[in-house]
Amino acid sequence: xxxxxxxxxxxxxxxxxxxxxxxxxxxxxxxxxxxxxxxxxxxxxxxxxxxxxxxxxxxxxxxxxxxxxxxxxxxxxxxxxxxxxxxxxxxxxxxxxxxxxxxxxxxxxxxxxxxxxxxxxxxxxxxxxxxxxxxxxxxxxxxxxxxxxxxxxxxxxxxxxxxxxxxxxxxxxxxxxxxxxxxxxxxxxxxxxxxxxxxxxxxxxxxxxxxxxxxxxxxxxxxxxxxxxxxxxxxxxxxxxxxxxxxxxxxxx
Amino acid sequence: xxxxxxxxxxxxxxxxxxxxxxxxxxxxxxxxxxxxxxxxxxxxxxxxxxxxxxxxxxxxxxxxxxxxxxxxxxxxxxxxxxxxxxxxxxxxxxxxxxxxxxxxxxxxxxxxxxxxxxxxxxxxxxxxxxxxxxxxxxxxxxxxxxxxxxxxxxxxxxxxxxxxxxxxxxxxxxxxxxxxxxxxxxxxxxxxxxxxxxxxxxxxxxxxxxxxxxxxxxxxxxxxxxxxxxxxxxxxxxxxxxxxxxxxxxxxxxxxxxxxxxxxxxxxxxxxxxxxxxxxxxxxxxxxxxxxxxxxxxxxxxxxxxxx
Ligand SMILES: Nc1ncnc2c1ncn2[C@@H]1O[C@H](COP(=O)(O)OP(=O)(O)OP(=O)(O)O)[C@@H](O)[C@H]1O
Ligand SMILES: [Mg+2]
Numbered sequence: 001x002x003x004x005x006x007x008x009x010x011x012x013x014x015x016x017x018x019x020x021x022x023x024x025x026x027x028x029x030x031x032x033x034x035x036x037x038x039x040x041x042x043x044x045x046x047x048x049x050x051x052x053x054x055x056x057x058x059x060x061x062x063x064x065x066x067x068x069x070x071x072x073x074x075x076x077x078x079x080x081x082x083x084x085x086x087x088x089x090x091x092x093x094x095x096x097x098x099x100x101x102x103x104x105x106x107x108x109x110x111x112x113x114x115x116x117x118x119x120x121x122x123x124x125x126x127x128x129x130x131x132x133x134x135x136x137x138x139x140x141x142x143x144x145x146x147x148x149x150x151x152x153x154x155x156x157x158x159x160x161x162x163x164x165x166x167x168x169x170x171x172x173x174x175x176x177x178x179x180x181x182x183x184x185x186x187x188x189x190x191x192x193x194x195x196x197x198x199x200x201x202x203x204x205x206x207x208x209x210x211x212x213x214x215x216x217x218x219x220x221x222x223x224x225x226x227x228x229x230x231x232x233x234x235x236x237x238x239x240x241x242x243x244x245x246x247x248x249x250x251x252x253x
Numbered sequence: 254x255x256x257x258x259x260x261x262x263x264x265x266x267x268x269x270x271x272x273x274x275x276x277x278x279x280x281x282x283x284x285x286x287x288x289x290x291x292x293x294x295x296x297x298x299x300x301x302x303x304x305x306x307x308x309x310x311x312x313x314x315x316x317x318x319x320x321x322x323x324x325x326x327x328x329x330x331x332x333x334x335x336x337x338x339x340x341x342x343x344x345x346x347x348x349x350x351x352x353x354x355x356x357x358x359x360x361x362x363x364x365x366x367x368x369x370x371x372x373x374x375x376x377x378x379x380x381x382x383x384x385x386x387x388x389x390x391x392x393x394x395x396x397x398x399x400x401x402x403x404x405x406x407x408x409x410x411x412x413x414x415x416x417x418x419x420x421x422x423x424x425x426x427x428x429x430x431x432x433x434x435x436x437x438x439x440x441x442x443x444x445x446x447x448x449x450x451x452x453x454x455x456x457x458x459x460x461x462x463x464x465x466x467x468x469x470x471x472x473x474x475x476x477x478x479x480x481x482x483x484x485x486x487x488x489x490x491x492x493x494x495x496x497x498x499x500x501x502x503x504x505x506x507x508x509x510x511x512x513x514x515x516x517x518x519x520x521x522x523x524x525x526x527x528x529x530x531x532x533x534x535x536x537x538x539x540x541x542x543x544x545x546x547x548x549x550x551x552x553x554x555x556x557x558x559x560x561x
Contacts (some may be wrong), residue, residue, distance in 0.1 A: 002360045003363065004357045004358075004360045004362065005355060005358045005359070005360055008353075008356075008357025008358045009358065011354075011357070012346075013352075015346075015350065016345075018344065066539070083343070086341055086342075086343070087339055087345075088342065088343055090307055090335070090337055091335075091355060091358065091400065092304065092358065093307055094305040094306050094307055094330060094333070094335050095330060095358045095359055095360075096326065096327040096328070096329075096330040096331045096359060096360055097327075097358070097360075098327075104341045135431070157378050162543030197527060205432045217348065248309055
């Protein structure tokens with residue numbers, strides 16, 4: 001294992017993050033604040049409690065998830081796409097490092113970035129609503145697992161993408177709808193029975209549900225199932241990445 | 254001295270079915286400067302990419318420092334530095350950080366004293382805190398060299414280091430190559446400029462259409478292939494070459510003032526004395542004579558043409 005190489009990649013990526021720290025952090029914090037103002041305060045005051053929690057508090061886990069998913073996805077996708085696009089990837093590919101080390105470096109950095117942003121949003125949330133976290137350990141565990149698995153997913157997209165349009169395609173077309181339909185802003189028990197069934201095919205439901213459980217102690221789906229689903233997703237991403245490197249897909253000529 | 258890089262029957266077929274390398278065998282000696290000459294699309298970059306692990310190998314084997322580049326890629330790649338043909342740099346990164354990154358990536362512990370020496374050697378030290386996008390093209394090229402040397406490799410691949418570089422910078426680049434050679438680094442460079450190979454290479458390889466046509470000591474190559482020309486300027490123009498001189502196969506210039514005699518420097522006898530004697534007998538009066546050796550360029554053009 002070439003730890004120095006992992007550290008070099010990680011550090012390099014984090015430096016890029018810190019160079020653009022203001023814009024990396026301001027935009028998610030601003031948009032979440034807007035959500036809180038609109039959904040939490042303006043609309044939320046007219047909505048009764050959901051599952052025994054005020055609506056403002058209820059949407060916190062979903063909102064954090066929304067940012068977490070998009071951030072880990074786009075950070076990781078961009079992190080690997082950019083060197084591919086400008087050509088500097090040659091250096092990483094000709095270095096004495098295995099694929100696993102490359103993935104740890106890039107995905108680790110992307111996951112760290114989104115985790116930092118997630119925690120900042122959580123802190124922002126405390127400024128708007130009365131919150132208490134029932135299972136802090138599991139909250140962090142879900143945070144880490146989600147960041148990791150979606151950073152892996154983003155890494156795959158970054159390797160697959162041939163243009164900036166494609167790079168934006170998946171987050172725009174797939175992730176945002178899945179998050180909105182994944183029970184971020186409502187409890188799926190509010191849906192008609194048929195749509196409740198359909199929703200169970202949406203992986204984000206399990207993420208939001210598990211995450212919400214760590215805050216309030218209860219959720220739409222059992223926490224065990226949530227956890228299992230995240231781990232399955234993580235493993236699938238790892239397998240795809242393993243395949244990518246074995247075949248050199250879109251990396252080697 | 255043992256060969257530091259060995260390439261044995263290397264073949265590369267791209268996905269589309271195009272065969273870019275057709276069984277290349279090449280041994281590179283430790284400490285030498287090898288110039289790979291070849292026209293566009295000859296397969297130079299493909300060959301280098303295969304050694305550095307950027308291109309998968311269809312068949313054949315490559316070793317660097319005795320390590321197979323596929324099986325023992327960690328050991329072999331540590332020994333290699335690569336300066337790619339295209340200038341590719343992270344635009345906002347500071348020069349020093351970019352070089353540090355390269356060193357770390359190749360698994361070497363931080364050593365800022367070495368990097369300082371390196372950047373000074375490449376006249377980049379005063380630019381170390383600026384972003385790479387603010388550098389001139391020649392400076393960017395040198396940053397790429399610094400990155401390639403950051404982990405103290407023993408073999409350096411320079412893919413067209415002087416393409417699009419002005420004369421002065423080219424000379425500077427050659428000086429860098431010479432210094433590196435003195436430090437014991439083996440250097441493989443590709444080029445279109447014959448004068449570059451003539452200037453700095455110990456050996457020259459000629460590659461065309463995916464085949465290595467020859468690899469030879471530069472001096473031996475020039476001597477073997479080298480023909481010399483004797484240009485004879487006449488006092489008065491001659492209408493036609495006198496029949497008594499027919500056997501020398503002289504070339505007559507249009508105005509009749511110049512005759513050119515081509516001879517082989519390796520031949521037993523050059524025939525110059527006899528020619529001059531015969532010329533005097535036939536009544537031609539010489540004004541001046543001069544000789545010139547055919548350059549590597551002509552050798553190269555001959556070679557590539559005769560193969561295709
Ligand atoms: N990814 C690829 N897919 C298909 N063919 C390729 C690919 N890369 C290179 N080739 C082909 O392989 C041949 C050799 O290319 P290569 O880049 O090695 O040439 P070169 O000798 O470096 O040329 P130049 O002097 O122009 O840099 C060319 O005909 C090129 O079109
Ligand atoms: Mg080339």
